[in-house]
Amino acid sequence: MESQLIYQTAMVTGASSGLGEEFARQLGSRCGTLILVARREERLLALREELMAEHDGLRVEAFAADLSIDSDLVSLLTALRTKGLFPDLLVNNAGLGDYGEFTSSDWSRIDQMLQVNIRALTKLCHAIAPVMGELGGGSILNVSSLAGDIPIPDFAVYAATKAYVSSFSEALRIELRAANINVTMMCPGPIKTEFGDVARREPGASNGLPKESFFYIDKHQAVSEAISAMQRGKARCYPGLPVYAASVVLGLLPLAIVRLIMATRPRQKD
Numbered sequence: 001m002e003s004q005l006i007y008q009t010a011m012v013t014g015a016s017s018g019l020g021e022e023f024a025r026q027l028g029s030r031c032g033t034l035i036l037v038a039r040r041e042e043r044l045l046a047l048r049e050e051l052m053a054e055h056d057g058l059r060v061e062a063f064a065a066d067l068s069i070d071s072d073l074v075s076l077l078t079a080l081r082t083k084g085l086f087p088d089l090l091v092n093n094a095g096l097g098d099y100g101e102f103t104s105s106d107w108s109r110i111d112q113m114l115q116v117n118i119r120a121l122t123k124l125c126h127a128i129a130p131v132m133g134e135l136g137g138g139s140i141l142n143v144s145s146l147a148g149d150i151p152i153p154d155f156a157v158y159a160a161t162k163a164y165v166s167s168f169s170e171a172l173r174i175e176l177r178a179a180n181i182n183v184t185m186m187c188p189g190p191i192k193t194e195f196g197d198v199a200r201r202e203p204g205a206s207n208g209l210p211k212e213s214f215f216y217i218d219k220h221q222a223v224s225e226a227i228s229a230m231q232r233g234k235a236r237c238y239p240g241l242p243v244y245a246a247s248v249v250l251g252l253l254p255l256a257i258v259r260l261i262m263a264t265r266p267r268q269k270d
């Protein structure tokens with residue numbers, strides 16, 4: 001049986017919905033203090049109430065922050081310091097996609113994706129890892145995607161942001177080993193959350209996700225597998241057997257074949 005992980009202070013970004021909310025629920029019994037971050041404060045406060053009622057002695061702090069805005073990131077980090085909150089677990093989960101052709105995309109959406117998926121994740125690692133190391137170590141769980149393993153037309157920027165997260169996490173894992181910090185990345189396939197609605201450019205438009213597919217797993221399973229992988233010190237977690245199998249096959253394919261598959265994949269307009 002796996003030993004229960006106990007964190008003093010766990011921080012989850014994107015805790016207002018989907019995988020982040022699920023991380024918060026599953027970590028509630030495994031930490032003393034839980035820090036929830038997202039823009040939708042009312043959702044964070046409702047989750048805070050629920051988790052504190054469920055877990056005796058659990059302290060939950062909710063921070064409303066737009067991670068695409070630098071001043072919000074700075075305020076968040078200052079508030080953590082002021083309140084003496086030093087995470088020994090950082091779950092960098094907040095993220096968004098935008099499905100459609102690159103040339104017709106709205107720049108503000110592309111910029112937001114770059115800011116949240118890449119910049120905020122990197123900045124939080126940069127600010128938190130040194131303190132985590134000084135305090136004896138901990139864990140960082142970065143949420144990437146199976147999309148990070150392949151270039152995806154109509155999801156070009158999203159897939160590229162996740163390729164960044166995967167590459168960054170692998171390198172950081174090696175760098176931080178000496179500081180007793182484990183870095184694990186989670187690479188999910190499709191999971192039913194609000195991700196698909198956010199990625200859709202207009203109501204009724206496609207969101208790039210399969211409607212029904214054997215690749216889907218539920219968020220409870222995905223998060224439970226990711227926490228378990230982190231607990232075992234694994235580098236990557238591809239939750240669900242079909243997604244894991246797809247990652248293995250993709251890893252074996254020559255780039256020329258991947259290009260061919262991606263070039264013949266149904267496009268947004270088809």
Ligand SMILES: NC(=O)c1ccc[n+]([C@@H]2O[C@H](COP(=O)([O-])OP(=O)(O)OC[C@H]3O[C@@H](n4cnc5c(N)ncnc54)[C@H](OP(=O)(O)O)[C@@H]3O)[C@@H](O)[C@H]2O)c1
Binds near residue numbers: 190
């Ligand atoms: N669902 C999938 O199929 C799937 C597959 C592979 C990878 N992923 C990855 O999983 C992670 C979680 O996504 P999800 O599926 O749970 O989607 P979701 O339900 O849309 O949740 C996204 C979370 O990110 C937060 N967020 C987005 N923009 C933000 C901003 N500017 N500032 C602060 N927080 C922000 C949202 O909170 P607010 O809107 O309240 O700010 C929300 O809590 C993402 O990194 C996504 O790329 C998802």
